[in-house]
Amino acid sequence: MDQSRHVLITGASRGIGLALAREFARRGYPLVVTARDPGPLAVAARELRESFGVSVLDVAGDLSDRSAPGRIATALDDRGISPHILINNAGFGLYGPFLSISPEEEEKLLQVNISALVTLTRLFLPAMRARREGGVMNVASTAGFLPGPLMASYYASKAFVVSFSHALARELAGTGLTATALCPGPTISEFQERSGMHQSWILRKATLSAEAVARAGAEGFLRRKPLVVPGAFNKASVFSSRLAPRTLAARVVEKLQG
Structure with a gap:
């Protein structure tokens, strides 16, 4: 590589x-990894270097801050790094009736799940297009195909990601670039506790591991699939x-999440 x-x-x-990150490191790609918390990010970066022998740059940034995508881009530009592949994975959910969620938390969700994803894509895609190589993987969800009572904004944000990714894939046809929407269902991870959704029947039935989801995503992206x-x-x-x-779908989802 x-x-x-x-x-x-x-x-x-x-x-x-x-x-x-492990899937692409295993394939020999050098990485730039970002996350909100510097401590866990540094630990992950060290593990990736030691396990796979690839270059790993960790750049902490809270994507709920509108200035974070620009700061990440500047940090990479200062080091002469122009990513060939962008994976917009950061996101979170909020569990509960819409009116029970604070406006501040709702705004953060929309900023991370939608606005930061679009901004990062706009920042890094032009250089990929100029090289006619690389692409974007957006981590959406099977939630993006349904209305989601008790997680209304999260489901809607993932619907945006699915639609945006499909449209981008069409616009990039013939350019040498790939756009993929990775849509996992309930996955065994920390998402349940972080979203407050651990009491939901849907996520209690999670069976796929994060590793299985990542493997499918990496393979699908490298095969140029628009949807995985x-x-x-x-x-x-x-x-x-x-x-x-x-x-009917809204009623079913509400019952399963209640």
Whole structure:
């Protein structure tokens, strides 16, 4: 692997983000990893270097801060790094009725899950297009195919990511670039506790590991697939969601999450 072909991964200190970092490091890609908390990020970066022998630059940044994407881009530019692959993995959920969520937390969710993802893509995609090589993987969710009572903004944010990624894949056709939406279902990770959703029936039924999701995502991206849905059950869920009336789907999701 050409050691100049960096992969930039957000939210890479744990869960699916760290598993994706391991997948690309195993393939010999040098990495740039970012996350909100410097301590866990530094630990993850050290583990990646020692385990895979690749270059790993860790750049801490809280993507709920609107200035963070620009600061990350500047840090890379100062080091002469222009990523060939961008993996927008950072994101979080908030559990509860819409009106029970504080406006401040809601704004942070939208900033991380949508605005930062779009901004980072806009910052790094032009250089990829000029090289006619590389691309973007956006970590969405099977939630992006459904309305999500009790996690309304999270489900809606992932619907944006799915739609944005499909549109981007079409616009990039013929340019040599790839855009992929990775849509895992419930995954064994820290997401349940961090979102306050550990009491939800849906996430209590999580069976796929972050490693399995990352493996499917990396393989799908490198095969230029616009959509990757890991797991047979999740594929069936996405297919059935396209057939069910939205009002019925909303009632079912609300019951399963309650």
